[in-house]
Amino acid sequence: MIVAERFTFLHLHKSGGSFVNEFLLSFLPDARRVGYHLPRALTPATHMSLPALGFVRNPWSYYVSWYSFQSQMPRPNALFKVLSQHGTLSFDSTLRRMLDLGVDAALLDELIAALPPAYTNQGLNLPGPALYPMRSSGVGFYTFLYRHMYGGTVGPLHVGRMEQVRTDLLAMLASVGQPLSDTARRYIVTREPSNVSRHAAYPEYYDRSLRALVEQRDAELITRHGYRFGVGGG
Numbered sequence: 001m002i003v004a005e006r007f008t009f010l011h012l013h014k015s016g017g018s019f020v021n022e023f024l025l026s027f028l029p030d031a032r033r034v035g036y037h038l039p040r041a042l043t044p045a046t047h048m049s050l051p052a053l054g055f056v057r058n059p060w061s062y063y064v065s066w067y068s069f070q071s072q073m074p075r076p077n078a079l080f081k082v083l084s085q086h087g088t089l090s091f092d093s094t095l096r097r098m099l100d101l102g103v104d105a106a107l108l109d110e111l112i113a114a115l116p117p118a119y120t121n122q123g124l125n126l127p128g129p130a131l132y133p134m135r136s137s138g139v140g141f142y143t144f145l146y147r148h149m150y151g152g153t154v155g156p157l158h159v160g161r162m163e164q165v166r167t168d169l170l171a172m173l174a175s176v177g178q179p180l181s182d183t184a185r186r187y188i189v190t191r192e193p194s195n196v197s198r199h200a201a202y203p204e205y206y207d208r209s210l211r212a213l214v215e216q217r218d219a220e221l222i223t224r225h226g227y228r229f230g231v232g233g234g
Contacts, residue, residue: 001038003047004031006176010054011037012149013124014065016162017055018194020169027184037125041152049155051176056225057162059142059218060211061202061233063098067091068199077123078114082107091205099217102137102144140217161225163232203230 002009002024009024011017024031034044040052057065070080071087081087084094101108108131115128126148134144150157158175160168166188173180199205206214211229215222222228 001033001035001043002031003034003044004028004178006178007051007053008040008043008047008155010040010052010149012054012056013037013145014062014069014197015055015057016165016193019165019191020055022194023169023184023187023191027181027187028178035119035125036121037123037149038119038121039130039149039152040157042119043153048153051156051158052150052153053172053176054150054157054159055162055165055168056146056159056221057142058202058227058231058233059140059221060206060214060227060229062142063095063214064091064199064202064205064233065197067094069197072198078116079111079124079126082111082114092207092210095210096213098141099213101131101141102134102139102217105135108135138217139220140214143218143221146221159225161232202233 001011002021004024009017009020011021021033025033035042043052067080067084070076071084073080076084076087080094083089083097089097097104097107101111112128112131115126115131117129118127119125126145130148131144133147134141137144139147150159158172160172169188170180170185206229215229
């Protein structure tokens with residue numbers, strides 16, 4: 001989470017936040033980090049009423065990026081270890097387990113026990129108890145994470161799409177009255193993406209059944225942000 005004079009920025013996991021964090025901390029003198037992947041509900045009291053900015057990603061693309069990034073790590077996180085059974089399961093099998101966390105109580109309990117009990121400001125930074133609202137929800141993990149990150153506080157919320165992070169970031173900063181130098185604008189327009197996962201185009205990872213399961217579990221988020229399979233994302 002980045003707090004600044006006019007807004008806060010919330011970093012939704014694997015959704016363009018690294019690029020935005022680097023920009024804000026480099027070009028806004030009043031910007032400061034107060035935690036990593038912290039949800040909106042934990043915004044400092046001094047900034048609760050300010051607008052919150054964030055980004056979202058095509059869910060089909062998110063899951064491929066998450067799996068690819070973690071499977072290439074020498075020490076993947078607890079979420080990946082539980083869902084992939086310590087790297088022994090394929091993308092298809094791992095993602096089906098991930099998408100069933102909202103309907104499979106035993107699997108959810110296993111994950112809650114494997115995650116830290118409190119925020120650590122490292123990695124995904126998701127405590128086990130934060131997943132209790134997922135029980136019997138029927139929603140996909142990315143929709144749960146979206147709700148977790150962006151729920152709470154009284155200020156307005158502006159969520160751009162990662163696929164157009166450069167134009168949406170400029171528009172959101174303008175909407176909160178944030179002045180930018182020409183150098184800062186040039187950075188947004190030309191800077192290479194940050195923390196990018198290495199993988200093929202995301203549609204290649206899905207068969208018809210798995211594609212439909214994401215559409216079902218993450219329908220809320222897909223509808224809200226107008227996503228379609230094969231359109232948007234890397």
